Amino acid sequence: MPLIKNGAVVADDFVRIADDADIPAEGAVLIAAERFLKDAEQLVSRGNIGVIWPNNRDIEELAPYLGKLSLLALVFPAFKDGRAYSQARILRERLKYRGELRATGQVLRDQFLFMQRAGFDSFDVKKEADAKAFAETLKRYSVFYQPTGDGRVTVFRQRLARMNDNGEQMKGAAAS
Amino acid sequence: MTSPLEQKKLKIAGPHVVTANRTGDGAVIWRTANKLWSTNLSDAAVVRNSDDARALWAEAIADDVGAVGSYVAPVQVDAAGIIAPGNLRERIRVTGTTIELPVAV
């Protein structure tokens, strides 16, 4: 399944390690949450650790380790199950997680923009055709109402700026 | 909606057909014996046992592009082989609403 990172299809650096398999001494590995938490200190000092966090578990449990993870993968078991959107926003906007945040599971084109707005920056995409359309899909909308951590200027802010411009113009007019 | 699990559980008694709506325009359609869809109930393939029903339904489900929301519906077949809808819901799908529309067609 194509992996999109920074807007382009890339090879996945991370190897998914099964729960009962040994974790190699070197290399980027992606492991399950439960396994990570059992051994967190040691794994974190190993470095190059990615964690898959289930969508029905409180994301704030990971807070102590966020600065030391190389990858955090959240899950959309079905595209209709939107719990990971909340987890992503909490990670980015509250917990200030700055590492790679990957969307996994049923990741489809028509949810790319929502995911990106919520804070995901890499996408384990289900369909080849969707991966190809990634960049174009992100350009579908130019208007956004809600502030998230994505840095976009919301409609409210644009209107404020417009008002200020008008204010300046009016001040200018009044002065002249 | 029509999961493989639902398909396996399907049990029928008496004559049934497979019906759906045409994807492009939503028209009511029935599955025919030669793997097509028809807007006429009289063209529908009639199945009378659970295995045949499952097979016909599976065929219909596989045509995801052509048809939406397919399911197995009861019919009545008279001595002359004329197929009629088997319940009120199917009657309504064949004849349209039971009420007059506000604007005459």
Place this chain on the structure above:
Amino acid sequence: MYAYDELDRTLVRERVEEFRDQVRRRLSGELTEDEFKSLRLMNGVYLQLHAYMLRIAIPYGTLASDQMRMLAHVARKYDRGYGHFTTRQNIQYHWIKLEQLPDAMADLAKVGVHGIQTSGNCIRNITTDQWAGVAPGEIEDPRVWAELFRQYATLHPEFSFLPRKFKIAVIASDNDRAALRIHDIGVRIHRNSSGEAGFEVMVGGGLGRSPFLAKTIKPFVSRRDILSYIEAILRVYNQYGRRDNIYKARIKILVHELGIEKFAAEVEDEWQKIKDGPLALDEIVIADIRSRFTYPAYEKQIDNPPELKAAGSDARFEAWRRNSTSHHKVPGYAIVTISLKETGKTPGDATAEQMDVIADLADKYSFGEIRVGHEQNLVLPSVAKRDLPALWRALDAANLATPNVNLISDIIACPGLDYCSLANARSIPIAQEISRRFANLETANLIGRLHINISGCINACGHHHVGHIGILGVEKNGEEFYQITIGGKANQDAALGTLIGPAVPYAQVADLVEDIVEAYLSLRLRPDELFIDTVKRLGVEPFKERVYATH
């Protein structure tokens, strides 16, 4: 009435283009139905018995005349010449073709109309009182807030895949004409003891299989905090609402299972973390939204103008004036309700012709503005009293002046099995038969205000649980049967109705309703004791005895 600015209009256009692409990919097979279904639902596109259905949002029930004309145009060009107004201030078209939908939506987008989020597990059309902004007793216009909430909710990246649908209603008066307590979130603007205007927030209302009335979660949330507070509620729901069973997935179930105190604590916990973030509202943002609301340039009008006095001798006009006009907050003006409940017709339906007539009348007599009520009637919100006779003549000519508003034949009914694939039984013919039985206006007035609500299945789109008389269609052995409840109320004294006996077959429903009315007429204390008050006073037993004695 809110005027979309360029940003609002651009979003609607971009949405149409996105949907056009999604339809293309569906028809080509790139998208499976399973992948497409959620997407089409989020544009208001349902699959029904005969065809697709398109549900168009009428945000907080307010329409401009040019928008109404476009609704008429869509009915003519893409449907069968009529539309159906719903219990959530939306309009539905029942004969839509998927392949034509992008064009229909593009047409609607030209006047800022769309079907965004009228279905799907997301935040739905924000509804309010159809008399918002013109009724006496409001502390401010709730539609300004409804518009703010609408923008907040539109394409919300975090809340587009909730466990289930989410309905929000807003009012600004003590009279709840928006059925707040059957909403997932109900918001009531009121003043606290310091005179500050803020919000009572109620949560967890909803009908369907397990009906619940909303409970107050916070009696006063300030204007600054309301958006972040709503976000906190949604985030708790998104994370903890059930996803294993669609019949237990609404927020009402979560509130019920946690208990209101625990639920409130969860929300408070989340809210404390976000209340000072970017959703904290500046008065300047609210003022900006308000600046795009235009209000009528009311003239100085007298309350009893000569035109009105002169027409008073016309009994039919008088009957209509007494029934269908209501007190406006500005002297000399009236709120006019246009009944879409003509005897024997489908409740809530209007032909394209009628829509055009209403649009013209709105331009001529109501500052170009129309409202849609959740009881499936329309409203011209601001008509000068001197214009009432001329308006009535025009409405009467178009069969839009049946003076039965709030009477027994002013029935709320869902489309039912005649249209809907979820239905177990028909609802429209039941409504039509009842309206025929009570077509005599003298009789209907003798009975007084009586709300009948009919749903064709337990999803309760007809709001039968909160009808004075509620009728629910069920299926028994392949036949249509109907359960009757009495005593429901949708207003600030919201209550769920009580079953009065076993379900009766289709052919007996109208008889049963007649029996209930007869029982009421014999039990009421005085002619002006309303049906609903007699039921409250005496309970269900006396009705049960009288009605089921004969069945």
